[in-house]
Structure formats: C-alpha cells, structure tokens
Amino acid sequence: MPGLKIRDVYKTFGSNIEVLKGVNLEVEQGQFLILVGNSGCGKSTLLNMIAGLETITRGEIEIGGRVVNDLPPKSRDIAMVFQSYALYPSMTVKENISFGLEIRKVPLAERSTIVARVAEMLQISDLLDRRPRQLSGGQRQRVAMGRALARDPELFLFDEPLSNLDAQLRLEMRAEIKMMHRRLGKTICYVTHDQIEAMTLGDRIAVMKDGVIQHFGSPQELYDSPSTMYVAGFIGSPPMNFISGQLRTAGSGVAIEIDTGLAKSLLKLPFGLTQMQAYIGKNVVLGLRPERITDAMHSSSRFPVQTVEVRVDVVEPTGPDTLITTHLNGKRVVSRIHPGTRPDDASRLSLLFDLSKAVLFDPDKGTRIDAVSAIHQAA
Amino acid sequence: MQHSSLTVRAVLYLALLLFAALFLIPFYLVLVTSFKDVAELRRGNMLSLPETWTVAAWLKAWSAACTGAACNGLRPYFYNSLEMVVPAVLISSVIGAFNGYALAQWHFRGADAIFTLLLLGFFIPYQAILLPAAQFLGYLHLSNTIAGLVLIHVAYGIAFTTMLFRNYYVSVPPDLVKAARVDGAGFFLIFRKIFLPISLPIFTVCIIWQFTQIWNDFLFGAAFSGTTARPVTVGLNNLVNTTEGVKEYNVDMAGAVITALPTLIVYIFGGRYFVRGLTAGAVKG
Amino acid sequence: MTALQTIRSVRQRKSQSSVLAWFERSVPALVLSPSVCVSVIFVYGFVLVTGYLSFTPSTLMPRYALVGLDRYRDLFSNDVWWESVNNLAWFTVPFIIGSAAFGLLLAILMDQRIRYEGALRATFLYPLALSQIVAGTAWQWLFNPTYGLERAVQNFGWSSFRFNWLGNPDLAIFCVVIAAIWQCTGFVASLFLAGLRSVDDEIVKAAQIDGASLPTIYRRIILPVIRPVFFSVTLILAHLAIKTFDIIVVMTAGGPGTATWLPSYFMYTFAFERGRMGIGAASAMMMLAMIVAVLVPLMYLESRATRNAT
Numbered sequence A: 001m002p003g004l005k006i007r008d009v010y011k012t013f014g015s016n017i018e019v020l021k022g023v024n025l026e027v028e029q030g031q032f033l034i035l036v037g038n039s040g041c042g043k044s045t046l047l048n049m050i051a052g053l054e055t056i057t058r059g060e061i062e063i064g065g066r067v068v069n070d071l072p073p074k075s076r077d078i079a080m081v082f083q084s085y086a087l088y089p090s091m092t093v094k095e096n097i098s099f100g101l102e103i104r105k106v107p108l109a110e111r112s113t114i115v116a117r118v119a120e121m122l123q124i125s126d127l128l129d130r131r132p133r134q135l136s137g138g139q140r141q142r143v144a145m146g147r148a149l150a151r152d153p154e155l156f157l158f159d160e161p162l163s164n165l166d167a168q169l170r171l172e173m174r175a176e177i178k179m180m181h182r183r184l185g186k187t188i189c190y191v192t193h194d195q196i197e198a199m200t201l202g203d204r205i206a207v208m209k210d211g212v213i214q215h216f217g218s219p220q221e222l223y224d225s226p227s228t229m230y231v232a233g234f235i236g237s238p239p240m241n242f243i244s245g246q247l248r249t250a251g252s253g254v255a256i257e258i259d260t261g262l263a264k265s266l267l268k269l270p271f272g273l274t275q276m277q278a279y280i281g282k283n284v285v286l287g288l289r290p291e292r293i294t295d296a297m298h299s300s301s302r303f304p305v306q307t308v309e310v311r312v313d314v315v316e317p318t319g320p321d322t323l324i325t326t327h328l329n330g331k332r333v334v335s336r337i338h339p340g341t342r343p344d345d346a347s348r349l350s351l352l353f354d355l356s357k358a359v360l361f362d363p364d365k366g367t368r369i370d371a372v373s374a375i376h377q378a379a
Numbered sequence B: 001m002q003h004s005s006l007t008v009r010a011v012l013y014l015a016l017l018l019f020a021a022l023f024l025i026p027f028y029l030v031l032v033t034s035f036k037d038v039a040e041l042r043r044g045n046m047l048s049l050p051e052t053w054t055v056a057a058w059l060k061a062w063s064a065a066c067t068g069a070a071c072n073g074l075r076p077y078f079y080n081s082l083e084m085v086v087p088a089v090l091i092s093s094v095i096g097a098f099n100g101y102a103l104a105q106w107h108f109r110g111a112d113a114i115f116t117l118l119l120l121g122f123f124i125p126y127q128a129i130l131l132p133a134a135q136f137l138g139y140l141h142l143s144n145t146i147a148g149l150v151l152i153h154v155a156y157g158i159a160f161t162t163m164l165f166r167n168y169y170v171s172v173p174p175d176l177v178k179a180a181r182v183d184g185a186g187f188f189l190i191f192r193k194i195f196l197p198i199s200l201p202i203f204t205v206c207i208i209w210q211f212t213q214i215w216n217d218f219l220f221g222a223a224f225s226g227t228t229a230r231p232v233t234v235g236l237n238n239l240v241n242t243t244e245g246v247k248e249y250n251v252d253m254a255g256a257v258i259t260a261l262p263t264l265i266v267y268i269f270g271g272r273y274f275v276r277g278l279t280a281g282a283v284k285g
Numbered sequence C: 001m002t003a004l005q006t007i008r009s010v011r012q013r014k015s016q017s018s019v020l021a022w023f024e025r026s027v028p029a030l031v032l033s034p035s036v037c038v039s040v041i042f043v044y045g046f047v048l049v050t051g052y053l054s055f056t057p058s059t060l061m062p063r064y065a066l067v068g069l070d071r072y073r074d075l076f077s078n079d080v081w082w083e084s085v086n087n088l089a090w091f092t093v094p095f096i097i098g099s100a101a102f103g104l105l106l107a108i109l110m111d112q113r114i115r116y117e118g119a120l121r122a123t124f125l126y127p128l129a130l131s132q133i134v135a136g137t138a139w140q141w142l143f144n145p146t147y148g149l150e151r152a153v154q155n156f157g158w159s160s161f162r163f164n165w166l167g168n169p170d171l172a173i174f175c176v177v178i179a180a181i182w183q184c185t186g187f188v189a190s191l192f193l194a195g196l197r198s199v200d201d202e203i204v205k206a207a208q209i210d211g212a213s214l215p216t217i218y219r220r221i222i223l224p225v226i227r228p229v230f231f232s233v234t235l236i237l238a239h240l241a242i243k244t245f246d247i248i249v250v251m252t253a254g255g256p257g258t259a260t261w262l263p264s265y266f267m268y269t270f271a272f273e274r275g276r277m278g279i280g281a282a283s284a285m286m287m288l289a290m291i292v293a294v295l296v297p298l299m300y301l302e303s304r305a306t307r308n309a310t
Helices: A043-051 A093-103 A108-121 A137-151 A167-184 A195-201 A219-224 A229-234 B006-034 B038-043 B056-064 B075-105 B111-120 B127-139 B146-169 B174-182 B187-198 B200-216 B219-224 B232-241 B249-283 C003-053 C070-076 C079-110 C117-129 C132-142 C149-155 C172-197 C201-210 C214-225 C227-243 C246-251 C263-273 C277-309
Strands: A002-013 A017-028 A032-036 A058-063 A078-081 A155-159 A187-192 A204-209 A212-217 A241-250 A253-259 A264-272 A283-288 A306-311 A314-317 A322-328 A331-337 A348-353 A359-361
Touching (some): A002 A043, A017 A187, A017 A212, A032 A195, A043 A187, A093 A108, A093 C201, A167 A195, A187 A195, A195 A219, A204 A229, A229 A241, A241 A331, A264 A306, A331 A348, B038 B249, B075 B232, B075 B249, B111 B146, B127 B146, B127 B219, B146 B200, B146 B219, B146 C003, B174 B187, B219 C263, B232 C246, B249 C172, C070 C079, C070 C277, C172 C246, C201 C214, C227 C263, C263 C277
Antiparallel strands (some): A204 A212, A241 A283, A283 A359, A314 A322, A322 A331
C-alpha cells in the first residue's frame, strides 16, 4: 500500500500565482521521501498541503490509501516537526509532548507512559519539567521530535528541521533521524534544501524546481543518471562538471570535441551513432562527475579510459583527495586526484577521463538526451 | 487559519459589522442631530435622518451660541486653539527631535538617567502640578494667555516627543555617526546631514499625535485660561453645560463636530501615522 | 621662533583645543539640559510644591506656613472625598474589564485574516482622535432621558422602556464607563492585535496538527504567550482611569449630586472653584499615591511575565 501518494497536484495562490504545476509522486509505506530544491521551488508549500495547512487547488493527496483533500490536519493522522521547532512557550516539555494526546482525550496514565517512553528514546527524560526557553537548540529539536513521536501517526512530516542547528549538531541529528526511521519503520516526508541531507537520509528523492518535480528516484539514480542539468548540478559536491562542445561522429559512435587550452582533442562517448543522430554537429553538454576525472584508475570501467593533458588552474587539497580545477572549452572543470601528487599552478597534468558514466544534456532545454526512455521525468 | 467554513466567516464579518456600527452610531447621532431644527428634536426619533436639513445650529454654534457670559459661539475659542496648537506642536516636536537624537546616538554619562527622568514624567497625574503651574504662569504674567498655554503644553509634551524621536533614531547604525565624526562633523552638522533627511515620517507621526493631544486637551485649558485664551474644548463644555433657557441640543452637537473637525481630518488623512504614534506611545507602557 | 615659544604656542593650542574638545563632547548634554531643567521644574519641582502645599493652610492664595497633616485630616474626614474614591473604584473596574474584554474580542476577530482590515481599524480607532469633551457630549446626548435612547427604543415599539441612568445616582457612573470604554477599546484592540500578530505562526500550525480546535488554540497557546500584553493593557487603562477628568465634567459635572465625583474632579473643584488649595493639593498627592500604588506592582508583574512567557 502506498504510504503517501501525490496525484496531479496543482496549487495557485490568489488568481494567478501558480506555485505547484502538476506534481506526481508515490512512496511505499515506511519509505523516507525527501523533497529537495532551492527556495521558491514549492517544496514547503507541498508539505503544508500534505499536512492540511494549505488547501489543494487541484489534484489529490492520499495518506495510507485514504484521500485526505478535505480533511483538516487533525484528522489526517500526521505529525510535523518544524524548522523553528514551534514548541509551546507557556508549557513544560512534558506538556508540549502530550498536548496532542490531551486533545484526543487520551487518559492521563496512558499519556504519562507514552511521554516517558518517548522521552527515553530521545534522551530528554530529565528535561520534562523545563520550559522551552530553558533548552538549547538541540534539546528543543528533540522535544519537537518527541511531540511528533508521541502521536505515533501514519505519516511524519519534517520541514527543514536541521536548518537552525550548527554543523556538528546537524550531523548528530541527521544520524538520529535515520536511526529512528529504521527503528520505527514509518513513512516520512522530509523537506530540505541541503542535498547532503537528501542523499544520506532518503529512500526516494524528489528534486523540485519552479513547482515541478525535475527528477524523482533513489539517491543513486539521481546521482548517476540525473534527468536534467539542474538535478545534476544540485546533487553532489563538488557539483557535476558540465562541458559543452560539438557532437561529432567517431567511427560507429560519437565524440565531443574539447579544447583544453593547450590543444584540441576528441573525447569518445559511449553512445551509439543512431541514438545520437539528431544531435550530430550541434552543441551538447557533457556531464561528468569530478571523481571520473582522475590521475590513476582503480576499477576497470566498461568504456576505455582516455588520457588528456590539461593545464592546472587551481589546486585544492582537501585531505582525502586533491581537487584540480582546469578549463575545458572555456568552462571550469573539477577533477579529483589522489592526495599524493601536488602539481603546481599553471603546470600541466595528464588526466584520465572515465566516460563510462558520462551523461549528455541538451544545452537549451537542460534535459538528458542519452537513454531518455529510462529516465523518470516531470509528469 | 485555513479551514474556516462559510458560516463561520459570515458570523465573523457580522460580528465585526456590529462592532463597527456600535462605534459609528454615536458620531452618526451627533451629525444627524446637528442638522435638525429644534422642533424636530422634540418630536422625532434620535436615530432618524433630518426631515428638513438645516445649518442653523451650525451657524449658531459657530458665532452666536452662549458659552457662559459671552454669546459669540465657538469661533473665538476655535481661533484660540489654533493659535495655541501650532506653536506648541512645532516647538515640542523640534525640541523632541534634538533631544531624541542626543539620547539615541550620543552616549555620555547620565544619558540613561536623563531618559528615565523624562520617562517618569508620563505617569504623574496632572492634578499634582496644576496649582504650582498656575502660580508659575502668574509670576510670568502669562496667566490666561495663549503663550502661557503654549508653554505648558511644550513643557509637558517634551517627554513624549523625546521618546518618539529617540526610539526612531536609535535604529540608525551608530557606525554612521562615528564615521561622520571621524570625518570631522559635529553634533548639529551630523543631525542636519544624516538624521534630518530621514526624519519626515517620524515628524509626521509626532506632529499628528501632538496636534491631536494638544487640540483635545481640556484640563490645562480649563485650569490656565480665563475667557481670553480659552481653547475650543473648554468652550464646547461651556456651550453644552450652560443652561440658559431652552437647551438646544442641535447646537450642542454642531459645536461638538466643529470641535472635533480638525483632529478628525488629521486622523482621516494621516491615519497610518496616527497608528504609529499609538504604538510608539504604548511602547513606553 | 625660539624653542620655548614653540612649546608655549603648542601648549596654548592644545589647551585651546582641549577646551574646544570638551565643549564639543558636552554639546549633547547641553542640548538636553533645557529639557532636563524644564522636566525637573515642571514635573518634579511642581509635584514637590504641590506636596508642600498639602501641608499648608492655603485656601484662595497659597500660604506657606506648615501645619502638619491638617489638610489630610480634612481630606479623610470629607465624605465627598470618600465618595469620589468609591466612585473611582466603581468606574475603574468595569472600565478596565470592559475595555480589555472588548478590545481582546475585537483583536481576535481582526486576527482572522479578514478583508477591509484598514477600514475596520480606522473605524475602531477614530474615537481616540476625539476630545473627551466631544465624546462625552455625544454620549450625553445618547443617554438623554427625554430625547435619547429611551425615546428611540420606545419608538421601536417597546413603549415601557425606561432609560434614565444619567439621572440615577447609582447608575450615572456607568454611563461614563460606557463612554470611556467606547473611546478606549480601539486602542486596546490595537495593542492586543499587535501582540497576537507577534506570535510565531509555526506554533499555531503545530497546534493545528496536534489537533486543537481554534478556540483551544487561542485559549491554551496564543493567549498565554501574550500575557505581557495583558499587563501593559491593565497598566495603561488603570493609569487612564485614575486620570479621568474631562469626560466627567462634560457628561455629568459630577452629578447627580456627587454621584459621579472622582478624585480628579474633587481636586479641581476644591482647588480652583472652592478656593481651598490646601485640601486640593492633598487630594492631588493622594492621586499620585494611587498611581504609584497601582503602577509599581503592575510593572513588576509585567516584567516577570515578559521574562516567563517567551
């Protein structure tokens, strides 16, 4: 049974501000769904609509198999954790956690048991009599989660819950949320603008832009086979390299011509000529992740590795590896090489290009032009 | 709040409309009564519109009604109020501006003490100063003069205007003033070049609020002016409460509107600034 | 120039410039000093003089001999004074409760994302732009026993309706209360509305998701958060109530009889109209004491509430 289903959902504010333009997605019960994108893409609006805090202009939302369009938040069997924690200032931690249960007329004894259990799970048992203003950011975050856990709903909603925490706390809480999900097995819908959170937490990720889903899939799918340039550039850090150039024929396949600043060379691509016929002679964008351009290859790849000599523009040692920035066809390209070698700026370096995982984009539309049929695109 | 059904919204608007009516009815009554003639007053319903509209009551209220000993209507007192309000508002506003500027941006020993000193002035009941103030005006030969009233209003208005400007000027980044001082500018030059150009909104609030307060004052007017310098509020009270023969309620109401007109006009056109003055005044608690 | 002359002229310039520097640093204080003087004289000085007068036998003109607590004894043995104080209580309590309740109600109604908020707000606030004399005149007319409310309701069919509160010594004060509430409610509503608007939206959303109905949300979440506003409102209203003067003068002139005398009216009448400055001064000091007695605890409670509510 689907845990959450969004069917053809539109949202218009006022008479003409269209914030969501036909959103479709579905996750199984117990899956961790991430809505990710930059501000203004509509992810928070969608979350609010799932919660019942915003009306649905068109389309249907199903939670646990029931259509919830006309139900108020309290009837949807959901719980929500907010970015600002939204704890009730005039109540103690205990009262905050049990408020929802109180509204539902759960008897006092049962309420106390639930609060105690939840508090222990989140390690806040000794904070129960404090008020929110006496707690640190991390503690408030746990209380907010406790409030949601106490209700034991069918669907958990998270609205950028870690954005207000400092970097270290964020890492800790991220791990705790992941562990909690594994332990409880509930369906989660989580909104964030941080692609690392998306990749590490989610079972399914929906990358949103301007009110539509650009790509909906598993983290690995999004990483290896992004459906658009936006998705490719959004996921992964440092982002995917985009090298633009003309597509040429190369035997029975195709190649892209690149200018390294030192010489021009032809990079063979693993795509068939017939598949790419329409784009021969036109400008295309090659997408290649930085780790696919390196100085020594470990694993054997399906497609022969090609060596290109480039001019080193910037050297950034990060510890585990070193990032080399160079320019191909005038565009910035980052590659990851082993930390041992430390070339000087402006020196030359031979880099190995592994194009087995290369992707190709249409420069105007930003969409994938290789293996189009296999990719899930916006409905 | 999202899930408000249609009935709930309807009840909401109905309730608000009811309140609005309750607020407007007294003024409606005043207006409507002022246009009726005395005969109709006796006969008719308070709420009904005039059968024959007449401005006789207005003319009488303005120039012929009896306010105690004299029967010259409210006109002389109206002019008194005007003569008093304009200087009082301007002077107290300007002083408040400089005071507020000094307190907001120039830190010196005692600045906080001065601020508290001025602040406490808000709370005293004016009854506690009426007697000495009357005597003081007497010593200065300013009793029963408009200048005397102006002095009083300025003296007691400074606390509010200073607060208003201080709270406004405090939001200017202190680094701006430091940079100007490093550049060599002094107190007044900095005021002229940096603070004055941004002061139009706050001056508007101050002027509107002070105008309203001073025009509407009654206590000071009653205590410190005789017949010559009497402001229009005192005149209105005399008009309404002098029983001389038949009571002419339509004249009373016309007088009320005449008295209210200036502040109402200011309110209608400057409503936004009025509200800002309100909240600024409320900040002081 | 000789070395000595150079040193001397440098010192001269330095002392000149240090005088100048001192002067420059003092400019803000100098600018404030007239206002400080005025404040000291007109506020604190005059209060002290009034206090002094309350210990003198002054009648029509001030006399500066000190006669101890005689004036206060006169005051406390004066029935009209105690009636004034009593009337003040009968005025203040309904005034505060009424203004606060209606103001809160109005604010909650306006907090519901309504249209025409500007127009509504303008309607509720305009009484504040009127002088109390004007407001009192309007309400006096409305309460007029012959031509006012009584006649209007009778004309609507209820022929046995009687409404002569203004002429009734026990009820006249409530006419003044109603007029005062009418003038102040808009202001109180503004304060409450500002408080309501300052509540974090996400807390309300969380409560909705927890399943609370709108009245519950107001009662248990929102109103507790704005407790400091309640204190501010009470403080301001109490302070206004004690100072109430104008509206009494115009609506009832203290009548019928002394049924609507308030301490402020007592002070004015005795000091200025009956030529008894001493007792007038004593009553003024009592008013000051009242304000202090009310305000100080309220301010303390408010600062505690502000600390606790957020």
